[in-house]
Amino acid sequence: MxxxxxxxxxxxxxxxxxxxxxxxxxxxxxALMSFTQKKIPxxxxxxxxxxxxxxxxxxxxxxxxxxxKTYGGRLQFFGIPKxxxxxFRFSKLDKVFEIYGSIEEAEGN
Amino acid sequence: MxxxxxxxxxxxxxxxxxxxxxxxxxxxxxALMSFTQKKIPxxxxxxxxxxxxxxxxxxxxxxxxxxxKTYGGRLQFFGIPKxxxxxFRFSKLDKVFEIYGSIEEAEGN
Amino acid sequence: MNNSVVVTIPSHPKYLSVVRDITAGIGKVxxxxxxxxxxxxxxxxxxxxxxxxxxxxxxxDKKILLKYKVTKRSFKLTIExxxxxxxxxxxxxxxxxxxxxxxxxxxxxxxxxxxxxxxEKKKSGNRLILIKYLKEK
Amino acid sequence: MNNSVVVTIPSHPKYLSVVRDITAGIGKVxxxxxxxxxxxxxxxxxxxxxxxxxxxxxxxDKKILLKYKVTKRSFKLTIExxxxxxxxxxxxxxxxxxxxxxxxxxxxxxxxxxxxxxxEKKKSGNRLILIKYLKEK
Ligand SMILES: Nc1ncnc2c1ncn2[C@@H]1O[C@H](COP(=O)(O)OP(=O)(O)O)[C@@H](O)[C@H]1O
Ligand SMILES: Nc1ncnc2c1ncn2[C@@H]1O[C@H](COP(=O)(O)OP(=O)(O)O)[C@@H](O)[C@H]1O
Numbered sequence: 001m002x003x004x005x006x007x008x009x010x011x012x013x014x015x016x017x018x019x020x021x022x023x024x025x026x027x028x029x030x031a032l033m034s035f036t037q038k039k040i041p042x043x044x045x046x047x048x049x050x051x052x053x054x055x056x057x058x059x060x061x062x063x064x065x066x067x068x069k070t071y072g073g074r075l076q077f078f079g080i081p082k083x084x085x086x087x088f089r090f091s092k093l094d095k096v097f098e099i100y101g102s103i104e105e106a107e108g109n
Numbered sequence: 110m111x112x113x114x115x116x117x118x119x120x121x122x123x124x125x126x127x128x129x130x131x132x133x134x135x136x137x138x139x140a141l142m143s144f145t146q147k148k149i150p151x152x153x154x155x156x157x158x159x160x161x162x163x164x165x166x167x168x169x170x171x172x173x174x175x176x177x178k179t180y181g182g183r184l185q186f187f188g189i190p191k192x193x194x195x196x197f198r199f200s201k202l203d204k205v206f207e208i209y210g211s212i213e214e215a216e217g218n
Numbered sequence: 219m220n221n222s223v224v225v226t227i228p229s230h231p232k233y234l235s236v237v238r239d240i241t242a243g244i245g246k247v248x249x250x251x252x253x254x255x256x257x258x259x260x261x262x263x264x265x266x267x268x269x270x271x272x273x274x275x276x277x278x279d280k281k282i283l284l285k286y287k288v289t290k291r292s293f294k295l296t297i298e299x300x301x302x303x304x305x306x307x308x309x310x311x312x313x314x315x316x317x318x319x320x321x322x323x324x325x326x327x328x329x330x331x332x333x334x335x336x337x338e339k340k341k342s343g344n345r346l347i348l349i350k351y352l353k354e355k
Numbered sequence: 356m357n358n359s360v361v362v363t364i365p366s367h368p369k370y371l372s373v374v375r376d377i378t379a380g381i382g383k384v385x386x387x388x389x390x391x392x393x394x395x396x397x398x399x400x401x402x403x404x405x406x407x408x409x410x411x412x413x414x415x416d417k418k419i420l421l422k423y424k425v426t427k428r429s430f431k432l433t434i435e436x437x438x439x440x441x442x443x444x445x446x447x448x449x450x451x452x453x454x455x456x457x458x459x460x461x462x463x464x465x466x467x468x469x470x471x472x473x474x475e476k477k478k479s480g481n482r483l484i485l486i487k488y489l490k491e492k
Contacts, residue, residue, distance in 0.1 A: 021235065021263060021267075052238070054323075055322035066318075092315065093317070096317050132369045161397075163397060164458075164459035171455060192393050196397070196463075199462075200462070205454050220417075223365070223370070224361075225360070225363075225377075226360065228357045233384060235380060235384065236380035239377065240377055240380070243377070246372070247370060247373060
């Protein structure tokens with residue numbers, strides 16, 4: 001897994017490449033928490049290059065979302081591959097996370 | 110591994126996709142022999158999508174070349190990926206096989 | 219035909235990717251569809267993650283033994299550890315409506331495997347039995 | 356640290372792709388460069404192909420046991436079979452100048468592994484020991 005922190009029109013984007021599993025998710029957690037500690041109001045996660053996610057990766061995002069909600073922040077996902085979308089749907093998390101097709105779409109919302 | 114038999118300007122092209130190993134090479138051998146049995150004068154092999162080749166795959170091509178030489182046929186390779194080219198070079202087969210960058214280049218020779 | 223593959227890995231999370239590769243490879247070799255392979259891969263990852271987290275409590279130098287047996291009828295896998303004994307009643311995921319971190323692994327395993335069972339005969343450690351039926355009988 | 360992975364596969368050529376995936380996965384997990392992983396993958400494939408062809412003479416339902424052990428210093432692998440006993444003198448590739456089908460496998464193995472040895476102590480079957488040193492001492 002590789003994490004790239006990108007700025008898109010002043011918004012913080014976490015672009016993840018590769019597999020998110022119990023081995024790599026602590027690094028993702030660190031990136032996410034570095035933003036939530038600063039109470040960044042809006043964080044977008046680019047899923048386009050995510051090849052795999054397991055429950056530890058999902059737990060990391062649920063934890064991040066819970067923290068952001070305490071300060072009124074928004075966590076947006078975009079570019080989720082089909083297989084991963086199915087897992088979110090099965091876990092009933094498609095109703096919990098804000099999910100968009102693209103960064104432009106996320107930005108407009 | 111997947112094999113596609115293509116005609117390019119009247120020339121027979123064997124386009125191979127995936128891994129050539131001891132499990133898949135018999136299928137490659139069959140394709141090659143179906144041409145050599147008909148004494149097809151010129152066969153080109155498209156390596157662009159070959160992800161892997163082991164000694165059984167190489168043996169198959171050496172066998173094909175030997176047969177083609179008996180009737181004055183020509184076996185041409187093109188689009189060989191870097192890693193596979195290294196193996197041919199190590200095996201001193203880069204001097205034995207006709208190797209080209211593209212099908213156009215093979216055709217012009 | 220002998221179609222079984224046996225693998226021992228250390229209980230370190232970095233080996234989960236190796237487990238996924240092996241699982242996918244065995245699925246492919248046996249002609250399973252990509253979508254089923256994806257689901258099985260996730261389930262096996264979750265089962266091994268659970269052994270690392272719960273049975274071995276994060277110790278990374280213990281052993282996990284996986285035995286795959288694939289036939290036309292079923293994809294069978296047993297996962298053995300020498301960690302703390304667990305019983306089936308404690309192997310429960312969270313309520314899916316109760317959104318919180320964790321508690322999804324067992325759901326992902328049961329989503330694809332028809333059988334999810336602990337071998338009661340195992341004396342020390344655990345042997346989890348997972349079976350997915352590939353055809354209706 | 357316990358860094359060893361043990362795998363048993365059937366002696367059927369369709370499992371060679373699984374062996375390649377495992378080998379590549381173990382290389383990656385241990386931080387080896389992609390080019391070295393590619394070379395090792397080919398060598399391990401060739402060694403297993405040889406067991407299938409020569410030690411087991413094409414029988415596809417026998418067992419091949421692979422033990423990987425990676426440290427900072429070396430990538431070590433032993434390959435065991437219960438087939439016909441072989442001796443080192445017969446493990447010779449062809450002259451590279453003498454172009455003919457076959458006889459390249461051993462060359463591909465020795466190209467990347469520094470040690471290529473049979474365990475003399477093994478009573479029945481064979482145990483091939485392959486070691487690649489990763490750093491100069
Ligand atoms: N291999 C195991 N050994 C011991 N306990 C386990 C094992 N697998 C699951 N459990 C128990 O089942 C619970 C639910 O597991 P799971 O759904 O994977 O969620 P999580 O691991 O995130 O808690 C765990 O919290 C644990 O108590
Ligand atoms: N595992 C093995 N068991 C028995 N004989 C072997 C084994 N590996 C190699 N050999 C012998 O070494 C020779 C050279 O092997 P190799 O270079 O792989 O070429 P090939 O297998 O194409 O003949 C083989 O022909 C065989 O006689």
